[in-house]
Amino acid sequence: MIAVAAAGALLLSVGLLCVRRLDVALPLLALQSACAAATLGHVAAIPAFALGGVVLPLAMAWMRPATALAARGGAVSLWLSPLWASPLWASPLRASLPWAGAVALPLAAIALFARSGSGEAVAAGVSVVALGLWLVAMRRHALATVLGLLAAQNGLVLVAGAYPDLPPTAAFAVAVPLLPALALADAWLHR
Numbered sequence: 001m002i003a004v005a006a007a008g009a010l011l012l013s014v015g016l017l018c019v020r021r022l023d024v025a026l027p028l029l030a031l032q033s034a035c036a037a038a039t040l041g042h043v044a045a046i047p048a049f050a051l052g053g054v055v056l057p058l059a060m061a062w063m064r065p066a067t068a069l070a071a072r073g074g075a076v077s078l079w080l081s082p083l084w085a086s087p088l089w090a091s092p093l094r095a096s097l098p099w100a101g102a103v104a105l106p107l108a109a110i111a112l113f114a115r116s117g118s119g120e121a122v123a124a125g126v127s128v129v130a131l132g133l134w135l136v137a138m139r140r141h142a143l144a145t146v147l148g149l150l151a152a153q154n155g156l157v158l159v160a161g162a163y164p165d166l167p168p169t170a171a172f173a174v175a176v177p178l179l180p181a182l183a184l185a186d187a188w189l190h191r
Helices: 002-018 022-040 045-063 074-079 091-116 120-138 142-161 168-175 178-189
Strands: none
Touching (some): 002 120, 002 142, 022 045, 022 168, 120 142, 142 178
């Protein structure tokens, strides 16, 4: 059950990278949160899904702007901006950078954690965290930052769910999406 939920959350992370509209991304995020909460297996799953899958997506839907979540480069393109102007970075090569990261990050996490014997749920959780942070790095939109941080939070819930003997206090601490909520509050204040 944990491996199926982890694989579902990982696939939904890839879907979040492909989506360009907030009204499509929010249901994907809620499904990913449900998959991640299902791995916890005890009472901490309720606040994990309620906060990460219902409350924060509804708050994002309430304050959404009319703009799309289209990739505009984000932090990665700002860091590489001197290189973008060179003829080496032709348009097809520049367009393939987000997809190269979306493929390389999960493969690296799976290769790293498969060797350590941690299990596929931990590897999938770390991959979800990496893809969520990649979403933050690739897009400049304030709500895309919240989406990426909430997806990364779901990855942390997956990692916590991979350990059946995790104390309930630690599971509750992982279930509370504090950083995405703070990023959403910041986006609301600066709108």
